[in-house]
Amino acid sequence: MVSNQPGFLFATGIENSIPTIDGGRVRMDEMDKCGHYRQWRRDFDLVQEIGIRFLRYGPPLHTTLLGAGRHDWSFADTVFPDLRRRGLVPIVDLCHFGLPDFLGDFQNPDFPAIFADYARAFAQRYPWVQLYTPVNEMSICALFSALYGWWNEQLRSDRAFVTALKHVVKANLLAMRAILEVRADALFVQSESTEYFHARSPAAIGPAETRNARRFLSLDLNYGRRVDSTMYEYLMDNGMTRDEYHFFLNNNLKHHCIMGNDYYQTNEHHVSADGSTMASGEIFGYAVITHQYYNRYRLPVMHTETNLCQGPCGDEAVKWLRKEWANVLRVRNNGVPLVGFTWYSLTDQVDWDTGLRENNGHVNALGLADLDRRLRPVGQAYRDLIRDWTEVLPTQSVCLQVPLALDDDYPGFDFAAPAMHPAEQAQAATGAPRNTE
DSSP states (O other): OOOOOOSSSSEEEEOOOOOOOTTTTTOHHHHHTTTTHHHHHHHHHHHHHOOOEEEOOOOOOHHHEEEEEEEEHHHHHHHHHHHHTTTTTEEEEEEOOOOOOTOOSTOTTTHHHHHHHHHHHHHHHHTTEEEEEEESSSHHIIIIISSSSSSTOOOOHHHHHHHHOOOOOOHHHHHHHHHHHHTOOOOOEEEEOOEEEEESGGHHHHHHHHHHHHHHHHHHHHHTTTHHHHHHHHHHHHTTOOHHHHHHHTTOOOOGGEEEEEOOGGEEEEEESOEEEOOOOOSSOOOHHHHHHHHHOOOOEEEEEEOOOOOOSOOOHHHHHHHHHHHHHHHHHHTEEEEEEEEEEEEEEEGGGGGOOOOOHHHHHHHSTTTTBBOOOOHHHHHHHHHHHTGGGGSSSSOOOOOOSSTTOOOOOOOOOOOOOOOOOOOHHHTOOOOOO
């Protein structure tokens, strides 16, 4: 049967980034740094204690995918059955900022096909899983690895960035297709950073416009949307072929997708006339920028990441939670089919104060709980928010329930019938116009 759970997806996540630094010699494994391998049972207990039903979570790719067609499922076989027993719904995050050593980095053209085979194998092994984020934050992954020189290949060129981006998005598309071959009602949440670039002066308008066009590239390619003319020239000038571009246009799976929007205070930037950027802090905010992305893609939306350090006063994160939640309600009340909210992550993180560029062991107080698994004030506030809003949201005028099949005996949706795909059904529930692009 279909579960009668509320339609709104309150979520958190287990931070599972695994980029390499120092020329590939150091693996920044956040599940290790944050103690999840040792305390996974307590972590799952915490999720339940807070009242969260949905968990962004995935097995460590670098120790699960051992080679082409070779897998070690020992950790996944331990944790995923326990999630299922508890009634927790995973949004499975299969690739989070890094690759196994045998694949090297995101310049490797073998990555997409091998990753798709891995995604298919995962779906076959855990056929009860319906929700996936095959590749997390595709744009950030390519930018930090190949344009900023921070992670993995640690390159700094437009050509390296375009190469990484086309491999990452192709891997995501091929993985979605492979998973759909196993589970036809799978839904995909594209967790992607939502950015905006503000010109500091009239002379900076051009560089800001270029960056504001580039911020959409990963989702344009993923959703089969024709890119802007300046970005088309940029892609062609930096190594993408016409055939590769048309691959993305011809592999549109957007009607199986929910657009996940990640928003932090660091997502907005000032741009100078020379093209350099600096953090601007929150200017537009989540609601304004989410409307920009929704108007471009017309898909159901989920707020898939946010956080803020607890800070010296102890209530900074709580105030940010309330601000983001107010933005979520504003977006929904404006008619956007927004289906969920996520505080990321469950526990504090380690070394994100340097963007995982340095292996310092610095604890960042960003979680719902600290690394001793004690709830922070924001964890208590999120627990109360979920309790207060869970029964209210489905009765509001902007009402949306994602069609989830949470029982493995449920036969799913009949795709042979002339019905809409699951994400289209969700969008139609709000009365939003159907996108036939």
